[in-house]
Amino acid sequence: QVQLVESGGGVVQPGGSLRLSCAASGFTFSSCGMHWVRQAPGKGLEWVTFIQSTGGNDHSADSVKGRFTISRDISKNTLYLQMNSLRAEDTAVYYCVKDKHGDFSLDYWGQGTLVTVSS
Amino acid sequence: QSALTQPRSVSGSPGQSVTISCTGTSSDVGGYKYISWYQHHPGKAPKLMIYGVSNRPSGVPDRFSGSKSGNTASLTISGLQAEDEADYYCYSYAGSYTWVFGGGTKLTVL
Numbered sequence: 001q002v003q004l005v006e007s008g009g010g011v012v013q014p015g016g017s018l019r020l021s022c023a024a025s026g027f028t029f030s031s032c033g034m035h036w037v038r039q040a041p042g043k044g045l046e047w048v049t050f051i052q053s054t055g056g057n058d059h060s061a062d063s064v065k066g067r068f069t070i071s072r073d074i075s076k077n078t079l080y081l082q083m084n085s086l087r088a089e090d091t092a093v094y095y096c097v098k099d100k101h102g103d104f105s106l107d108y109w110g111q112g113t114l115v116t117v118s119s
Numbered sequence: 120q121s122a123l124t125q126p127r128s129v130s131g132s133p134g135q136s137v138t139i140s141c142t143g144t145s146s147d148v149g150g151y152k153y154i155s156w157y158q159h160h161p162g163k164a165p166k167l168m169i170y171g172v173s174n175r176p177s178g179v180p181d182r183f184s185g186s187k188s189g190n191t192a193s194l195t196i197s198g199l200q201a202e203d204e205a206d207y208y209c210y211s212y213a214g215s216y217t218w219v220f221g222g223g224t225k226l227t228v229l
Contacts, residue, residue: 044122044208044221044222045165045210047217047219047220050216050217052216060217061120062120063120095164103171104218105155105167105170106157106210107170109165110164112164
């Protein structure tokens with residue numbers, strides 16, 4: 001079955017960097033677009049960034065553009081999120097999510113990893 | 120990239136029906152058929168309930184239905200059950216490989 005397992009969350013100081021990983025299994029990772037979605041404490045879901053199955057350019061929300069970079073390693077079936085210049089408002093649970101091909105919905109979600117930006 | 124507008128909360132008694140609206144613009148909800156809805160129980164991963172405006176994934180009860188008119192999409196839950204109590208989010212494609220969520224609606228089953 002499809003599994004998405006995030007790792008790499010933790011506490012980081014403002015201005016710092018962190019890299020999240022998402023190990024994917026149970027589907028053809030190289031054929032699927034992938035997203036990161038986050039939820040700040042007490043807030044709603046926020047789409048963060050997307051990478052197409054072919055890789056190439058990433059696409060990001062204005063709130064993280066220029067600071068966050070999504071990438072993928074097909075040989076390791078792993079999705080990454082490199083987060084730089086972190087701010088307090090980036091504190092959230094980050095979910096790795098599979099894009100459902102053909103209709104742009106989100107059909108499988110990981111359990112999430114918590115990132116806390118605090119001094 | 121403004122969040123889509125959803126009511127903060129809705130409620131209903133077991134067996135009743137509730138409808139959650141999701142209002143956007145012609146650049147997102149009104150411009151595409153790529154509208155989906157998610158059920159989120161706190162502490163768990165969100166679950167896809169509706170995709171492509173009105174389609175249900177396998178395993179989602181037919182009590183859940185979706186529709187769209189103009190810039191507003193809607194999720195209707197009929198025959199409310201206690202386990203339906205959760206947060207619900209709409210999600211729309213917004214062009215150029217960007218997406219936007221609604222602010223979320225807390226459903227309370229009385």
